[in-house]
Amino acid sequence: xxxEKILNISVDCVVFGYDLKTKSLNVLxxxxxxxxxxxxxVDDYVLTGYHVYQHETLDETATRVLxxxxxxxxxxxxxxxxxGSPDRLMGDKDLVWIKNEEFNLRTITIAYYFLLKxxxxxxxxxxxxxxxxxxxxxxxxxxxxKNIILEAYEDLxxxxxxxxxxxxxxxxxxxxxxxxxLYQSILGIDIDNRNFRRKLINKKYIIALDEKQVGxxxxxxxxxxxxxxxxxxxxxxxxxxxx
Amino acid sequence: xxxEKILNISVDCVVFGYDLKTKSLNVLxxxxxxxxxxxxxVDDYVLTGYHVYQHETLDETATRVLxxxxxxxxxxxxxxxxxGSPDRLMGDKDLVWIKNEEFNLRTITIAYYFLLKxxxxxxxxxxxxxxxxxxxxxxxxxxxxKNIILEAYEDLxxxxxxxxxxxxxxxxxxxxxxxxxLYQSILGIDIDNRNFRRKLINKKYIIALDEKQVGxxxxxxxxxxxxxxxxxxxxxxxxxxxx
DNA sequence: ACAAAAGTGTTATCAGTACACCCATGC
DNA sequence: GCATGGGTGTACTGATAACACTTTTGT
Numbered sequence: 332x333x334x335e336k337i338l339n340i341s342v343d344c345v346v347f348g349y350d351l352k353t354k355s356l357n358v359l360x361x362x363x364x365x366x367x368x369x370x371x372x373v374d375d376y377v378l379t380g381y382h383v384y385q386h387e388t389l390d391e392t393a394t395r396v397l398x399x400x401x402x403x404x405x406x407x408x409x410x411x412x413x414x415g416s417p418d419r420l421m422g423d424k425d426l427v428w429i430k431n432e433e434f435n436l437r438t439i440t441i442a443y444y445f446l447l448k449x450x451x452x453x454x455x456x457x458x459x460x461x462x463x464x465x466x467x468x469x470x471x472x473x474x475x476x477k478n479i480i481l482e483a484y485e486d487l488x489x490x491x492x493x494x495x496x497x498x499x500x501x502x503x504x505x506x507x508x509x510x511x512x513l514y515q516s517i518l519g520i521d522i523d524n525r526n527f528r529r530k531l532i533n534k535k536y537i538i539a540l541d542e543k544q545v546g547x548x549x550x551x552x553x554x555x556x557x558x559x560x561x562x563x564x565x566x567x568x569x570x571x572x573x574x
Numbered sequence: 575x576x577x578e579k580i581l582n583i584s585v586d587c588v589v590f591g592y593d594l595k596t597k598s599l600n601v602l603x604x605x606x607x608x609x610x611x612x613x614x615x616v617d618d619y620v621l622t623g624y625h626v627y628q629h630e631t632l633d634e635t636a637t638r639v640l641x642x643x644x645x646x647x648x649x650x651x652x653x654x655x656x657x658g659s660p661d662r663l664m665g666d667k668d669l670v671w672i673k674n675e676e677f678n679l680r681t682i683t684i685a686y687y688f689l690l691k692x693x694x695x696x697x698x699x700x701x702x703x704x705x706x707x708x709x710x711x712x713x714x715x716x717x718x719x720k721n722i723i724l725e726a727y728e729d730l731x732x733x734x735x736x737x738x739x740x741x742x743x744x745x746x747x748x749x750x751x752x753x754x755x756l757y758q759s760i761l762g763i764d765i766d767n768r769n770f771r772r773k774l775i776n777k778k779y780i781i782a783l784d785e786k787q788v789g790x791x792x793x794x795x796x797x798x799x800x801x802x803x804x805x806x807x808x809x810x811x812x813x814x815x816x817x
Numbered sequence: 818a819c820a821a822a823a824g825t826g827t828t829a830t831c832a833g834t835a836c837a838c839c840c841a842t843g844c
Numbered sequence: 845g846c847a848t849g850g851g852t853g854t855a856c857t858g859a860t861a862a863c864a865c866t867t868t869t870g871t
Contacts, residue, residue, distance in 0.1 A: 337582065337680065339580065339582070339583070340582070340583065340658070340682055383658065383682075385660065385680055386660055387660065388658060388659045388660065389656060389657075389658040389659075389682070410655065410656065412653065413632060413653065413656040413684045414632075415583070415626065415631060415632040415684065416631045416632075417628065417629055417630065417631065437580065437628055439583055439626075439632070439684075441656045441658065441682075491815075491817070492813065492814065492815050492816065492817070493816060493817055494817050495817040496817075497817070506850090507850090507851090508849085508850075508851095514815065518813050520813055523834075523835075523836085524850090524851085525835095525836085525837095525851085525852070525853080526833070526834065526835085528851075528852085529852095529853095530815070530832090530833085547842090547843085547849095548842090548843060548844075548848085549841090549842065549843065549844095549847085549848045549849050549850080550840080550841050550842040550843080550848075550849060550850050550851090551841090551842075551843095551850090552849080552850055552851085553850085553851090570735065570761050570763055571735065571860085572734075572735055572757065572773070573735065573736060574734070574735070574736055574737050574738040574739075574740070749823090750823090750824095751822080751823075751824095766861070766862075766863085767823090767824085768824085768825070768826080768862095768863085768864095769860070769861065769862085771823095771824075771825085772825095772826095773859090773860085790822090790869090790870085791821085791869095791870060791871075792820080792821045792822050792823085792868090792869065792870065792871095793821075793822055793823055793824090793867080793868045793869040793870080794823090794868090794869075794870090795822080795823055795824085796823085796824090814833085
């Protein structure tokens, strides 16, 4: 079965991965490299992405693209914006690059972001020379991908305040301090530990487990989990107007 | 100058208009009508929309589409989602309709919504047989446009709680009760008038004018305005985590 | 004078913020 | 026994929610 690409429509994926150990919110990027007669023409990074196939929904394209790069499925995904400026692929290096690719110069892209754990991705067995970069220390990026990443990050910042998507970036069992560290990484702020603990522990969908951390060289801490079921059941819109 | 259309990419616009007099949040739709040998083949409504031109940004397409239908420019606009299912234009009536149009069956659309005042649109001088429908009483809709409208409405509900976009739907000078009525229309809830007044009047960017309503058959009420300047100046993100 | 809508105050409860020290564990 | 990170309590302040009657105006 041969799949027909739509040559002027693509999906690009901002893959966010949280690294518990370094407490760093990262983005997964792939290398764009091209040389001729010992001259390096293009050497930077881009988001993973691909054309939409004729038979696919946009969501399916995004899922496929993520799976191709990481092997992962069933990760949290959000379509957050379409990018379609006529000149979005018109940087000097982009033009050089596109010559070698089956790419329409006027391509619009539907951008998604994914939330997952850095450690869930095995970068060794991957043919794209993919690499994690901290969101605050991005390399040189091709196309309009820097902008796409920054808009995804903005959306993530806003969304993590009102929906429990933060837990998509953490293992199933986590400590309160790990959640706090993650909020601090994402938002770039300091949070008072006592207030944060109280707030989180009081949520009915945050469940203390009969377990403590193991293999830690200091005092092991209490583990918790997030219960989607309880969250969904108790969830009701509150219409707090706070503009 | 001839503009070249991109045949498989369109922009569709959900035009929200608030009608102060009937206190109704409306959507502007255009008629889709086709008959042959006295048989009515298609008779329903659709969103206004059009192909993206080669030289345009997506925002420019949306702006152009709104202007073409209403004559208005500089209205609040938001790109909220792209729709691209392979079967989104494949209803029976849609297929009949598309035969007559220069339309790719696999078109993805970037959907925008606009916020404006119903009274600002003059429907008489308009060639599309456009008509306002209350958001809660929509007619039969072509393509996937019902879904697009509902998703726009959801986004509007969420957004009006955290950003002062509500004032885009009201005249420059408004009364507190008008704002309350509008919130109630959008959210479908009842709000306590005393609490709402206090809350709104306490905002520094809500400014009491030296004016009262005129031409009203009952007690005229105090007029207020919204100051974008003050809002922008005092605005700073609050990182209230309330998932 | 009447109808209609505008406008007004108080209290109780809850959530957020600020702030500093002791505790349990592994080494 | 000590270094490390985990864990804890209180008081203040500001916002929200519940609740019913009086005032102003045009007709």
